[in-house]
Amino acid sequence: MNSSSVMLIVAFLAAVSSSCHGTSVQGRELQGSMGSMGSMSKYYTVKVDALYYTPLKGKFVNLLPPVKTSSSGAAAVIVFNSSYALGSFNFSNIDGVYMAHIHNGSKTTNGFPIVWGLNSSCAGTLACAGLWQPFSVPAKSHYSSSYSFSPSLPIPGSNLTIGHQLSMGLAYFNVHTIAYQGGQIRGQFAPLLKKKTISSCFTTTLASGTTQACYLCGAGKGGPGKDMCYLCGSNMMPVTHAEATKIFDGVAVAKASGLF
Incomplete structure (x- = not known):
């Protein structure tokens, strides 16, 4: 992903003053585990394989x-x-x-x-x-x-x-x-290289009103760490536990994208 796209997502995440709360994922359930990133807001932090x-x-x-x-x-x-x-x-x-x-x-x-x-x-x-x-x-x-x-x-x-x-x-x-x-x-x-981040946004439908969700993964600048991802609504709105689960639920993402 080009650097401008990554910096755009980083800037977006930095702008969320109190939107997202940190958690970790075990199984398919989000368990409360508060985490923050320096002076930036708290986010849903997802451990991935x-x-x-x-x-x-x-x-x-x-x-x-x-x-x-x-x-x-x-x-x-x-x-x-x-x-x-x-x-x-x-x-x-x-x-x-x-x-x-x-x-x-x-x-x-x-x-x-x-x-x-x-x-x-x-x-x-x-x-x-x-x-x-x-x-x-x-x-x-x-x-x-x-x-x-x-x-x-x-x-x-x-x-x-x-x-x-x-x-x-x-x-x-x-x-x-x-x-x-x-x-x-x-x-x-x-x-993914340890010093690199990847980011993307995709269309979905969340109860909070956001129609897109974004993720930022990796240990590069602004990232949460190796094999870790942040996720949040792209319209700078917070996401609930259920919505955070839905964002990383492959079936839900596919259905929301109209693929089947």
Whole structure:
């Protein structure tokens, strides 16, 4: 994720004077465990199982000749409670995107698409082929989206899951376009660096009236720490215990995003 996006979320979180209360997650229940970050407000602090991140670039696409493009982006995955995963991605200056997936495979292989970042209800089928209208992102604009999935999704022909592949560095994110149907930008997921933060916002519906939720994860500037995330309503409103649980409930996020 680019630094401007991270700083925007950091600035947003800093502006919340008394909005969010610190808690930790055990199982799927939020247990009271107050925590704060220096002079900043208290937030819901969520312990997660793993954080993965990758930049997305044309040079990472496993094609010959290599893809030369000014398009770029980033992708991240949060795994929590061993049962849910929340993915996000962003890109800029790209035309004709029609699919974006998490695939299994190393840097030098082309694997199966396992998780659909767009049209996730199409996973494992061709039901949506040709139905998703390709779109363009102007050079100076920025597109981002989020999705949810189960880390236990199986890898075809093996006893492994996508969760296993992520933990072994054998999963990548690929953005397919009309011009580069094998992928225009791609990146190999790896554990989030200790000095880096990731952030994203996604549409949901909360009782407090907020229609979006945001997370900020990692140990970089403004972050809560390694394998930790803050979450809050993007309109600077506090979230309740139930709402905080809902934000990181993969099924709820998927339903709220209209994916099924």
